Amino acid sequence: MPTPTRIYFDYAATTPLDPEVFKEMKPYFLEKYGNPASLHWAGQQAAKAVSNARETLALAINATPNEIIFTSSATESNNLALKGLVWGNTTKRNKIVISAVEHDCVLNSAKWLSKQDYDLSYFEVDQYGRIKLDKLNEKLDEKTLLVSVIHANNEIGTIQPIKEIADICHERGILLHVDASQTFGKIPVDVKDLGVDLLTTSAHKIYGPKGVSFLYCKKGVKLTPLLHGGGQELNLRSSTSNVPGIVGFAKAIEISLKNQKTEEERIKKLRDCLEKQILSTIPDSHLNGHPNYRLFNILNIRFDYIEGESLIMRLSQKGVAASTGSACSSPKLEPSHVLLATGLKPAEAHGSLRLSLGRWSTQDEVEYVAAAIEQIVSDLRKISPFKRK
Amino acid sequence: MSYSEQVIDHFSNPHNQGHIENPDGVGEVGNLTCGDVMKIYIKVENDEDGDKIISDIKFETFGCVAAIATSSMITDLAKNQKLSVAMKIKNEDVLGELGDLPTQKIHCSVLAADALAEAIYDYLFKTKQEIPEELQKRHHHNMQTMAAFEEI
Numbered sequence: 001m002p003t004p005t006r007i008y009f010d011y012a013a014t015t016p017l018d019p020e021v022f023k024e025m026k027p028y029f030l031e032k033y034g035n036p037a038s039l040h041w042a043g044q045q046a047a048k049a050v051s052n053a054r055e056t057l058a059l060a061i062n063a064t065p066n067e068i069i070f071t072s073s074a075t076e077s078n079n080l081a082l083k084g085l086v087w088g089n090t091t092k093r094n095k096i097v098i099s100a101v102e103h104d105c106v107l108n109s110a111k112w113l114s115k116q117d118y119d120l121s122y123f124e125v126d127q128y129g130r131i132k133l134d135k136l137n138e139k140l141d142e143k144t145l146l147v148s149v150i151h152a153n154n155e156i157g158t159i160q161p162i163k164e165i166a167d168i169c170h171e172r173g174i175l176l177h178v179d180a181s182q183t184f185g186k187i188p189v190d191v192k193d194l195g196v197d198l199l200t201t202s203a204h205k206i207y208g209p210k211g212v213s214f215l216y217c218k219k220g221v222k223l224t225p226l227l228h229g230g231g232q233e234l235n236l237r238s239s240t241s242n243v244p245g246i247v248g249f250a251k252a253i254e255i256s257l258k259n260q261k262t263e264e265e266r267i268k269k270l271r272d273c274l275e276k277q278i279l280s281t282i283p284d285s286h287l288n289g290h291p292n293y294r295l296f297n298i299l300n301i302r303f304d305y306i307e308g309e310s311l312i313m314r315l316s317q318k319g320v321a322a323s324t325g326s327a328c329s330s331p332k333l334e335p336s337h338v339l340l341a342t343g344l345k346p347a348e349a350h351g352s353l354r355l356s357l358g359r360w361s362t363q364d365e366v367e368y369v370a371a372a373i374e375q376i377v378s379d380l381r382k383i384s385p386f387k388r389k
Numbered sequence: 390m391s392y393s394e395q396v397i398d399h400f401s402n403p404h405n406q407g408h409i410e411n412p413d414g415v416g417e418v419g420n421l422t423c424g425d426v427m428k429i430y431i432k433v434e435n436d437e438d439g440d441k442i443i444s445d446i447k448f449e450t451f452g453c454v455a456a457i458a459t460s461s462m463i464t465d466l467a468k469n470q471k472l473s474v475a476m477k478i479k480n481e482d483v484l485g486e487l488g489d490l491p492t493q494k495i496h497c498s499v500l501a502a503d504a505l506a507e508a509i510y511d512y513l514f515k516t517k518q519e520i521p522e523e524l525q526k527r528h529h530h531n532m533q534t535m536a537a538f539e540e541i
Binding site: 305306307309310313314317326328333335346347350382383384385386 | 397400401403406407417423424425426427428448449450451452453454455456457493
């Protein structure tokens, strides 16, 4: 039996652990298992490791170690940023503005807060998913407490003009939270240069472990914790520290930063090649997301007349892992709000496919995937009642 | 979420896919929940006993794995079946044959049964034959759904 083809083009969903990261984490499961809150030798071993990791990660975003709050996921960091800020709010500001293309965890946290006496409104995006800067002012006023914007969108990869948004927010005394889950480690994220007050990161998107993230909280920004307990993380996030996870996160960022430029160039070349092949060989296929302001590893394409879940299942049968924004593949049976925000109709969002490349993607894989998609799209179009007019 | 082996089989190699030239009946239904669209074509002939049977059936579907699998399955269930029996095929029958569907995908099997009922209704209507009350009711319901569907 030949080995089945296995191609992973879903790096935006999660990444495999880098073996180097695993190597770094391993002793903290087996030998250096102490609780960093303990005074004894075992605890101090762990405390030292967490402290070093915190320093590495703080440096990576040009922050200081006491501005880093470790959490269990980007979802938790985003929840802490929004709810923690609102709960700690002593001003009369009671408005939140988010973009129309936020990840569900920001969107649903904000919606939940809107039921607790906070006004919620949304920044519109253009057809590429980029926030319309000229419309920002309409949504902001002296009552606005917080703006939350995703750095690069997880579905279409569109990168937002954070610096410009930060300037406009700060002129009005509004705090800015940025969800950098997809960008941290991939493109430069400097909190001072970007001008952000709160920033969410993720380890498992950059070949680190699942279950670890940190929230950057600028000195002076007051949060109320979601979890109360032993007072870890400056009393902002009680829980025994996930020592192996934190150590792994630091190693992952170290590797990512070391290779950032070369990795970006290599993966972008592959992604662009895949994009060109698909768009040039398959009629009625369209790019979702911005042609230029787009994260280098994400490619989102939609195909008219077919549905995305069928497409990813057929791809999976050919050994290719990818994802879709089709309503059919979401538990709520709703099309992706991100694609709808760019002006697509539900039927158009139906036929979307996200391919995301990463550290171990190759040119051979790109060729194979492009050919597989061409074949599958053609087969599914044969079954479709909708045809090219 | 995961699909049964039978679902995957039908999805991977759908039976009776495509369309029929000069069909005797066509049924098209759309799903408001997810946007899937299913179209069924039938040919009707008399069998040896003079009963009307579905002698050929094909489908075209714009939809997910479950939508394609249930389309394929319903064409199997209806092919060479007496018209009087085929018009009573329900989504439960499709589900039973497919070894169940994930909960959020049950509505796909409803779509398949409705598309078949519509094709039979279309045939009876066009040939000016008597349409049983139950089928009329189903047709009425499907038309309401389609009208709402056009709006989205």
